[in-house]
Amino acid sequence: MKFAKFFHLALTLWVGGSLQTVIAQTPLSTAPSVSPAAQPAIERSLADWLTRLHEAPRKRAYMGTFVVSSAAGAMASARIWHVCDGDQQMERVEALTGAPRSTFRRNDQVVTFQPEAKVARTEKRESLGQFPNLLTAGDSAIPEFYGVRQIGSERVAGFDADVVQLIPKDKLRFGYRIWSEKKTGLVVKLQTLDTAGRVLEQAAFSELQLDAPVKMDKLARMMASTEGYKLEKPEMVKTTAAAEGWALRNPIPGFQPMSCFKRPAAEGHPAGERTVQWIFSDGLATVSLFVEVFDRQRHLQEGAMAMGATQTLTRHLVGDKGDGDWWLTLVGEVPAQTLQAFAQGLERRR
């Protein structure tokens, strides 16, 4: 059947890229098979849970295979190594699907190697250090907008895990189901749930070795081996939305503006106006608003699309005083209506 052939082809593609192997499909689990006598030994608050989840990698070295799957069945997977040494955390991620790629992280420094193109990109991701502040800050959104419920236990990749559900208190955000390894708290599986409670995406270890012999100095050496690679350092200029002339008319409940950047000039438009990226977070979910000058050659169709948990929306924004013509791209792991709310609230203030 004609479509079966394309289906097979489709399964070997993921978001326009190329998978090299088709991973054996494991069904997305829905509700966990809860062990009947499971009484949570310890009652933990949401803050306690999140802290536990966050601290877990600090204490352990581990390695394993990580698989991200969407409801559509498309998947991506990678081999990962993690080690921690006092204050330093290092991670290595080797893609098993798509073009070959190695990502190294030391705290908030990230280097991504693309062996086929012989390109290495380095960046400092300051957002990676944010977490404790997200929880302790006075106006922390998380407990106000999410509830927590421990719903049982389940085995994942050979480990017993507590299953915890984070339940959004409104329809502006997604929910999460988290499998947290019982002894260490390490997140071994994470599901993102839509507003109807259905699984949009799942990220999980298919195999995991705790306390693996991962050597930090070896990872550090690999991270530094950039000979033969063209080094790219994307220059993002830190700015503020106000400085760029933008404001949000009404804040979206729970979402705080986190940072704002001017992105590197687009390819082929070196002298052009740079795209502004304005980032919001409610502590668990992130939304990026990209604003650029409208270009009728490129910006042909408004639309909405989803990939896994990530929703996107593009919108043409016309200044009502004739003060400009903009193209808005919104991306976030939030329901599409939340992106629409952001789009509708964006205002030009200059």
Add this chain to the structure above:
Amino acid sequence: MNADERLKQREQISALVDGQLGGLELAAVVELTAADEDALSCWHMYHLVGDVLRSGELGAFGRDRDFLARLNTRLQLEPVAPRIVTKTLVDPESIANNDQQALGNSKKNQKSPPAANDPSFRWKLVAGFASLAAVAAISWSTIGTLEGVPGGTRLAQSSAMPAVAVSPVLLADAASVLPASQVMIRDPRLDELMAAHRQFGGNSALQNPSGFLRNATFEGAAR
């Protein structure tokens, strides 16, 4: 807004009633009706006039303005299923040349689908199906059953995600959703921005390790 501007706006709405607007102008006028009371009333009025010209009794119906407000409230509660993005195959060249035709009824200008021996054909079509599988399957899960809808196949009822084994039948149905003349085309710019977004996923309590790993795992797949 002064009287002249008001008249100009109404004139545009009159054109919209007859499907005469396209591109920028269409988008702007649709936005206008959402923001401007007079614009929406005008849309309503012109249609009332048309209906009454054709059938006088229609003036007795649709008199309750609250109908729309109530409907809106309900629509807001609907899970917004990500829709399939259809790229209108409009030639950027002709837009640049201010071609009225190009800006207007894009359906008339729609190029016939690329020939099967066109080297770009395979990539477009396959990419289309990949995204289609992702998007269509997601949209399908939010629709549930919708009996009696014309041309609609009976959809599998799913309150939970179906097991990942996406059957060829499902894809075949999904494929029939898009008329053959519309090809989904991946947008490299959108991919770029999505990657940029993932770099900032660190603003999350779930970042470590799963968030970072999730983003890093996705990253290369998009290239």
Add this chain to the structure above:
Amino acid sequence: MTDTALPSSLPHDNSDHQLVERAVAGDQRAFELLVIKYQRRIERLIGRMVRDVDLVEDIAQETFIRAWRALHQFRGDAQFYTWLYRIAVNTAKKALMDLKRNPTVRGAAPDSDEEDETSRRENELTTEETPESVLAAKEIAAAVNAAMEALPEDLRQAVTLREIEGLSYEEISGVMGCPIGTVRSRIFRAREAISTRVRPMLEHQTGKRW
């Protein structure tokens, strides 16, 4: 003036096409514009099948919600109204079936099997048509007629060709021998002139009305 074509509004009318496209892409505002456009006809259609006034309203709401949900199934080459019409009929039938099973609620009109929009007996009220609304409709129709008669010939001809004959701008341009821009302008001025007479009437007909 009777509605002779069934069930589409105008013979070659594709004027919905772009709004529908936007609605399919998720633009709720575009969808709302379509709702306003078709609300009257849909309510009239349902009113022929169902007696209960509140039920007609509910079914109409349900129809539009179902249409919204099923937009992705709408094939662009078909007429939107035809598709919407069938959803309305099916939704109404389903509601009537539910009523039969649950006879406590007031139910169906005697000729509820009829789908035909046009074969209604003259002078028979459908639900929703209260004496008040019938009177209001007569007032509006009278105002529209008077306005039409008062129009300059070229404006009246343009709006008649468009709204009653269903010709496209291009066709009208051919018939009237004037540029399309002029067609557009004449139709607009005709509509505005008619609206000027109808607006005060709507305001006068009190309540949460347009």
